[in-house]
Amino acid sequence: MTLDKETVVGIIGAGTMGAGIAQIASTNGHEVYLYDAYAEQLPKAKSGLEKILNRQVEKGRMSQEEVDGILSRIHFVEDITEFGKCGFVIEAIVENIDIKKDAFQRLEGIVSKECILASNTSSLSIASISSALKKPERFLGVHFFNPAPLMKLVEIIPSVATDSDLAQSTKEFISGWGKITVLAKDTPGFIVNRVARPFYSEALRILEEGVADVPTIDWAMKEIGGFRMGPFKLMDLIGHDVNYEVTSSVFKEFYYDPRFKPSFTQKRLVEAGWLGRKSGKGFYNYGEGAKNPDPNTDKELGEEILHRILVMLINEAFDAVFMNIGSAEDVDLAMQNGVNYPKGLLAWAEEIGLENVLGRMNALYEEYQEDRYRPNPLLKRMVREKQ
Numbered sequence: 001m002t003l004d005k006e007t008v009v010g011i012i013g014a015g016t017m018g019a020g021i022a023q024i025a026s027t028n029g030h031e032v033y034l035y036d037a038y039a040e041q042l043p044k045a046k047s048g049l050e051k052i053l054n055r056q057v058e059k060g061r062m063s064q065e066e067v068d069g070i071l072s073r074i075h076f077v078e079d080i081t082e083f084g085k086c087g088f089v090i091e092a093i094v095e096n097i098d099i100k101k102d103a104f105q106r107l108e109g110i111v112s113k114e115c116i117l118a119s120n121t122s123s124l125s126i127a128s129i130s131s132a133l134k135k136p137e138r139f140l141g142v143h144f145f146n147p148a149p150l151m152k153l154v155e156i157i158p159s160v161a162t163d164s165d166l167a168q169s170t171k172e173f174i175s176g177w178g179k180i181t182v183l184a185k186d187t188p189g190f191i192v193n194r195v196a197r198p199f200y201s202e203a204l205r206i207l208e209e210g211v212a213d214v215p216t217i218d219w220a221m222k223e224i225g226g227f228r229m230g231p232f233k234l235m236d237l238i239g240h241d242v243n244y245e246v247t248s249s250v251f252k253e254f255y256y257d258p259r260f261k262p263s264f265t266q267k268r269l270v271e272a273g274w275l276g277r278k279s280g281k282g283f284y285n286y287g288e289g290a291k292n293p294d295p296n297t298d299k300e301l302g303e304e305i306l307h308r309i310l311v312m313l314i315n316e317a318f319d320a321v322f323m324n325i326g327s328a329e330d331v332d333l334a335m336q337n338g339v340n341y342p343k344g345l346l347a348w349a350e351e352i353g354l355e356n357v358l359g360r361m362n363a364l365y366e367e368y369q370e371d372r373y374r375p376n377p378l379l380k381r382m383v384r385e386k387q
């Protein structure tokens with residue numbers, strides 16, 4: 001099937017991601033069918049979208065006609081047989097392999113033989129979902145980031161079974177929606193959720209060792225590193241239940257590679273119900289008039305924290321390239337546009353010097369003798385070749 005402006009787009013799951021993706025597809029002129037197994041979700045999604053779009057009119061960013069057009073192209077349907085008209089379907093339902101497989105099996109009995117099927121899963125293997133399909137060659141991962149209309153990145157993930165041309169044609173199709181698309185291998189966490197792990201885990205480790213407290217680590221990463229948010233503020237925002245689950249799943253899926261080991265400190269927060277902003281308490285307090293401690297703004301300490309976390313991130317970015325999870329260019333694009341890093345990690349490595357990065361990794365490895373700090377072979381090779 002050719003994907004073009006005329007393609008009717010179907011979306012299963014009218015939650016946070018599904019509604020956002022529907023908005024994007026409709027804004028780009030497609031007729032969109034949005035379905036949810038729980039009918040009460042549909043009016044909720046509709047009023048949510050109306051609110052977001054009307055705000056655009058109030059701010060003068062969109063005209064009323066544009067907004068009316070976008071809303072009129074989204075059909076909120078309680079009957080999934082309407083998806084017979086679709087040429088491209090994206091699934092954004094609950095992150096559960098059995099429920100997803102079941103949804104795709106039912107969908108395959110409704111859509112045309114040519115219809116392309118995609119999942120927005122953030123942690124399940126694309127191959128495992130595809131095994132439910134009679135025609136797995138028409139299926140791939142299309143991973144948007146939250147909030148989908150604002151975040152530029154979409155990871156395109158073919159499985160072993162995906163038709164060889166499909167990833168490229170889907171990439172072009174989604175790029176046409178103004179998105180930055182990268183190709184990622186069907187491996188745990190794809191690019192972003194794999195490479196970003198040390199942002200949280202090394203910050204937690206520094207905290208656990210007592211090198212610095214929460215506000216100081218956040219201050220160093222934000223004010224010295226230029227990251228939009230410190231790791232603890234960000235974990236509080238994401239929710240510790242969600243963030244801990246992603247880390248645990250990546251760890252398990254990597255056959256318990258110690259590089260991805262989750263932290264007890266975060267596990268205890270989840271157990272205590274301190275889930276972050278949404279529960280009013282996480283690493284910080286969010287109640288009315290809540291007081292949080294000030295950071296220690298010692299520049300030398302701040303630099304030490306930043307560089308320890310940064311080289312761990314860079315090492316992980318090198319690993320993603322080394323293991324062909326994505327090209328060097330895509331890995332840098334992914335981190336800048338999927339999690340808003342101020343620079344691509346590989347470009348950042350060049351800027352501070354590969355020898356410097358390797359020197360710091362070697363020093364960490366020397367100190368701890370833990371596999372978590374092993375320098376990546378590609379990083380070592382590049383330093384050797386430069387010399």
Ligand code: NAI
Nearest residue numbers: 013014015016017036037038041092093094095121122146
């Ligand atoms: P959500 O909970 O906001 O929405 C899921 C929707 O799917 C709900 O409206 C629910 O009623 C519906 N649903 C559940 N089972 C269904 C079924 N069998 N058939 C049809 N509809 C069904 O979840 P969210 O956050 O939108 O996540 C959806 C997917 O996107 C998950 O796979 C998640 O891992 C992935 N994702 C989530 C991101 C996030 O930050 N929330 C980011 C990127 C991907």
